[in-house]
Amino acid sequence: MASRANSAGWSPGTLVLLAAGMALLPLRGESQEPAPTFSADIAPILQQSCQACHNPEGIGPMSLMTYQDARPWAPMIKEQTQIRHMPPWHLDKEIGIGEFKNDISLSDEEIELIAQWVDAGAPEGDPADLPPPLEFPSGDAWRAESELGRPPDVVVRSTPFTVPAFGQDQWWTVDVPFEGLDKERWLMAAEFKPAYPDGKKVVHHGHAVLTVGDRRGIGIARYGVGKTWEAYPEDMGVPIPPGEGNVSWNIHYAATDHDVVDDVIEVGLWFYPEGEEPRLASEGEQLFRADNPDFMRGQDLLMAPHGYQVIQGVHKLESAAVIHSVRPHLHMRGKTMTLEAIYPDGRKELLSQINNYDHNWQNTYTYADNARPVLPAGTMLFLTSVFDNTADNPINPDPEQWVVFGRRGPDEMSHMWIGITYIPDEEMERLISEREQAEEIAVR
Numbered sequence: 467m468a469s470r471a472n473s474a475g476w477s478p479g480t481l482v483l484l485a486a487g488m489a490l491l492p493l494r495g496e497s498q499e500p501a502p503t504f505s506a507d508i509a510p511i512l513q514q515s516c517q518a519c520h521n522p523e524g525i526g527p528m529s530l531m532t533y534q535d536a537r538p539w540a541p542m543i544k545e546q547t548q549i550r551h552m553p554p555w556h557l558d559k560e561i562g563i564g565e566f567k568n569d570i571s572l573s574d575e576e577i578e579l580i581a582q583w584v585d586a587g588a589p590e591g592d593p594a595d596l597p598p599p600l601e602f603p604s605g606d607a608w609r610a611e612s613e614l615g616r617p618p619d620v621v622v623r624s625t626p627f628t629v630p631a632f633g634q635d636q637w638w639t640v641d642v643p644f645e646g647l648d649k650e651r652w653l654m655a656a657e658f659k660p661a662y663p664d665g666k667k668v669v670h671h672g673h674a675v676l677t678v679g680d681r682r683g684i685g686i687a688r689y690g691v692g693k694t695w696e697a698y699p700e701d702m703g704v705p706i707p708p709g710e711g712n713v714s715w716n717i718h719y720a721a722t723d724h725d726v727v728d729d730v731i732e733v734g735l736w737f738y739p740e741g742e743e744p745r746l747a748s749e750g751e752q753l754f755r756a757d758n759p760d761f762m763r764g765q766d767l768l769m770a771p772h773g774y775q776v777i778q779g780v781h782k783l784e785s786a787a788v789i790h791s792v793r794p795h796l797h798m799r800g801k802t803m804t805l806e807a808i809y810p811d812g813r814k815e816l817l818s819q820i821n822n823y824d825h826n827w828q829n830t831y832t833y834a835d836n837a838r839p840v841l842p843a844g845t846m847l848f849l850t851s852v853f854d855n856t857a858d859n860p861i862n863p864d865p866e867q868w869v870v871f872g873r874r875g876p877d878e879m880s881h882m883w884i885g886i887t888y889i890p891d892e893e894m895e896r897l898i899s900e901r902e903q904a905e906e907i908a909v910r
Contacts, residue, residue, distance in 0.1 A: 502583040503591025504533045511580065512536065513600050515553040515570040523605035525666055525691070531599070533590045540588040547577050554692055556822040557831050562805075563818055565834035605662035608734050610655055610695040618657070618734030620647075622674065622686075622713050626728035629668045629719045635874045636719040644676060646710040652703035652743055655736040656696065658689030664726040670718045670875075671795075671828050674733045678711035685750050686713070687733040688883065690793065690828020696751075697736075699790050699835065702887050703744040706737075720875070748887040751793065751830075754847060755779050755881040767878050769799060769855040769869040777880055781847045786894040789839045791885035793830040794820045794851075797878045798861050799869055802852040805882065810844035825861060825875060832885075836904060840897045851880040 502508065512520070512530050520526035529535040536543065546552035555571035572580075583589070603612050611617050627638040660669040671690040675683055684704065687695075698704065717731060738744060769775045794803040804819045817839055818831065833839070857865045869878050889897075 501586030501589055502579050503589050503595065504536065504583065505591035505593055506595040507579055507591075508536070508583050509533075510597050511572065511576050513597060515572060517600055518570075518602065519553075521602045523662070524602065533593075537588055537590075540584045544581050544584040547572055547580050550577075550822070551824075554824065554827045554829060556824055556827070556829060557818060557820045558822070561819045561821070562816045563833060563837050563839070565837040567832045567834055568830070605666070608657055608659065608695075610657045610697070610734065610736065614655060614697070614736055616736070619651075619737045620735040622733045622735070624674075624715045624717065624731040626730050627717070627719070628728060629721055629726040631721055631724045633721040635670075636721070637873065638715060638717040638719065641712045641714050644678070644711040644713050646678065647706060647708045649708050649740075651706050651737040651740070653686065653706055653735060654698055654703050654738050654744070656687040657694055657734045658687040659694065659732045659734065660689070661729050661731070664722070665729045665731065667722045668719050668726050668729065669731065670720045672715065672717035672731065674731075675714045675716075676706070676711060677714065678707050678709050681707050681711075685752075686735060688751050690795075690830075692827040692829040693793065695734075696791070696830065696832075696885075698744075698748050698750070699788075699838075699887075701745040702748040702790075703738055703746075704748055704750050706735075718873075746788075746887050746889060746893065748885075751791070751883040751885050753881055754781055754849060754884050767853075767869070767871040767880070769853055769878065771866050771868060772856050774855065775853045777851050777853075779849045779880075781849075783841055783843060783845045783847065783888075785843045785888045786891055787841050787845075788887045788889055788894075788897065789817070789833070789841065789884055790887065791830050791832045792818055792820075793828065793883040793885075794823060795828065795879070795881050795883065796823055796825060796851060796853070797875050798825045798863060799853040799855045799859060799878055800825060800851060800880070801854045801859065802850075803880075803882060804850040805884075806848040806850075807839065807841055808846040808848055810842060830883075830885075836901060840894055840901070842894060843891070847884075849880075849882060853878060 516530050518524065520528060520530035522529050522531070528539060530539070553570045553572065555569070559571065603609055608618060622642065622644060624638070625640050625642060629636055658672060658674065660666045669689065673685065674687045676686045677683070684706065715731065767775065767777065792805060796803060800823050802819065802821045803823060805817045807815045807817055809815070855862060855865055855869055859865070863876050871877060871879060
C-alpha cells in the first residue's frame, strides 16, 4: 500500500528527533566565504521545486513557504536533496532526452548550495532579498484553473466510496452516467481532483474513461500521486463526440490512519472554444506494457525472495507519431523503466530512463516542445523494466516473499502510460523540418 509517510520518507519518530535536534545547529559556519542565505539563495530553489507540495494545503508533510517554516527542517532538507529523494524526480536527464516542461529536479550546484546553507547554520539573511511570494490554489480548488484562467467547462463526479483505516488496498470501479454534449468538442486539458483533504491522502492513482455511443475508451483524465492535471500540446486535442454516455472509474485507494468516508472524485474538463479545432487529434495517455502478451505475459512475473527480474516488451507503431509525455507504472519492487526507439532503418535510440523509480509517486515527465520524439511508422518502442526484491530496496515490504503479477502494491506489474499523438507522414516531415531549422538557428 502507498503511504504518505513513506512517500516523504520521514517517519513520525524522525520528525520528533529532528525538531528536538534543531537547537544543536550552529548559528554561523566557520567558512570565510559569505554563507548562502535563505532569503537570497534558498527561497528561490524552494519556490521552483518544493512549494507546490510544501504549502499549508499541499500534499507535503510540512510547509516550506517562509524562513520560519523551513528553518526547523534544514537538516532534513539537506539530507533529502543530497540523496535525491526530494524533490521527487526519478528520471535520469543524462540518459536520452533531457529537456522537460515540468522539470523540478535540482542541479548539483543547487544541492551544494543547500548543503552550504545548512552547514553555515541556516542563516535567514536580509528579508529584502526574498523573491515575491508564490500563491497556490486552495486545497479544494482546480489547479488547472490558475494556469488556464478559467474554470472547467464540464465536471464529472464518481460515486462515494469509504476507505477503512489501516486496511488493504481498495479499488473502486463504477460507471457513472455522462449527460453528454450537444455537439462535438475538443478536449484541451483535464484535471483529476481527489476530495480535500482526506481524498488526497488515500487516492494513489486512478482513471476516468468515457464511452459515448460507438466511441469507447476515451481516457479523459488519469491521475497519480505527483500528477494532477495535464494540458495537451498546442494544436493537439481529443475529440469528444456529442451524446449521452458513461464514465468508467477505476480508483486505487491506499488506507490512512482513519476512515475516509464517502470520498468523491471530481474530473474537470476544459475544451477548445466552440468551433475551434486543433490541427491534430491526440490519443492522450495510452497504455504500453512491458509485459506484452506477445513478448512476455505479466502473469508470468515471478520474483524469487532476495532476487531480481527483468521484463521486456515491444510495440510497433503502425503510423508516425509524436510522444509528448511518459509515465511509468511499476509497484514496490520496481526500480527502473527504460523506453527505447528502434527505427525502421535499424538505428536504436534510448529516449528516456526512469532509473530511480518510487512507487509512492506516479510522476508524468512531459517533454519540452523541441525535444518531443517524432517517430516514423514502423518504429518499434522497446520497454525494459527492472525489479529489485532484495533488502537493498528501501520500500520493499518483505524481501522474503515470492512476488507475482497483481494489482496490490505488494504484488507487481509493468507498464508505461505514454502521451502519444499519431500523425500523417507529411505532418511528421513538417515537424522534423521545423526542428532542424530551429537547431540551425540556435547554432549560428
